[in-house]
Amino acid sequence: MxxxxxxxxxxxxxxxxxxxxxxxxxxxxxLGCDALQFALLFQLRDEVAQMLDAAAESYGEExxxxxxxxxxxxxxxxxxxxxxxxxxxxxxxxLRDALVVADRAMQETGWRLALPSG
Numbered sequence: 001m002x003x004x005x006x007x008x009x010x011x012x013x014x015x016x017x018x019x020x021x022x023x024x025x026x027x028x029x030x031l032g033c034d035a036l037q038f039a040l041l042f043q044l045r046d047e048v049a050q051m052l053d054a055a056a057e058s059y060g061e062e063x064x065x066x067x068x069x070x071x072x073x074x075x076x077x078x079x080x081x082x083x084x085x086x087x088x089x090x091x092x093x094x095l096r097d098a099l100v101v102a103d104r105a106m107q108e109t110g111w112r113l114a115l116p117s118g
């Protein structure tokens with residue numbers, strides 16, 4: 001089977017515009033915030049991730065719950081935080097607390113998926 005010239009070479013016919021021609025296919029997302037707000041959002045996410053890691057390291061000790069609650073106060077709509085908090089309560093056999101967090105996680109998920117409430 002004979003391959004065409006471009007298929008044999010494996011390159012674009014106009015190499016200087018190979019990437020530029022695909023710019024119309026890029027998805028554009030406006031998050032409604034400026035660069036500083038965006039940087040602060042990533043910093044907050046990293047701080048919360050560190051809190052979750054520290055809570056996992058200190059599981060079974062007194063400070064683990066405080067780390068999880070602090071992470072929740074920083075990002076109350078983070079599913080990672082809600083799941084970590086749920087798991088903590090569940091495995092500590094604090095089922096009432098686990099159910100409260102599970103309900104909050106389901107509400108957040110429903111909101112993100114635009115599901116009808118009720």
